[in-house]
Amino acid sequence: MDRIVEIFGGRTKAVRRRRREALVRVLGTLLEGQEDLGPCRVRELYSRLAAIADAHGLGLPKTVEWFGRKLTALKGVIETELQVVVIDRHGHGDKRWIALQKKTAQ
Numbered sequence: 001m002d003r004i005v006e007i008f009g010g011r012t013k014a015v016r017r018r019r020r021e022a023l024v025r026v027l028g029t030l031l032e033g034q035e036d037l038g039p040c041r042v043r044e045l046y047s048r049l050a051a052i053a054d055a056h057g058l059g060l061p062k063t064v065e066w067f068g069r070k071l072t073a074l075k076g077v078i079e080t081e082l083q084v085v086v087i088d089r090h091g092h093g094d095k096r097w098i099a100l101q102k103k104t105a106q
Helices: 002-031 042-056 064-073 075-082
Strands: 036-041 084-090 096-102
Touching: 002 042, 002 075, 002 096, 036 042, 036 084, 042 064, 042 096, 064 075, 064 084, 075 084
Parallel strands: none
Antiparallel strands: 036 096, 084 096
16 A cells, blocks of 8 residues: 555656646746746736647646646745746736746846
8 A cells, every 4th residue: 555655646746846847947938038027917827828838748737726826836936947036916806917027146
């Protein structure tokens, strides 16, 4: 039983790692040649990234809601890997705005 948990637990971790890497890679592709991104609504960002992910055969969360949760969970990873500052603003209702700004060298 422990071996089964070990095997499937390892697969689960690998799948999560690939999904995390996919999100960061797709964001990096979108940021290429740009200083900043946004602010834009999470739904708009998801649509833009989904098109890039499809073109590169990468997977993103299936819904905008899960995508938003992933953005929140991976904020530190995104900032470190892409050398950006993630600015997350909430508006009226369920409106959420995201901006990415390149970190300046100091």
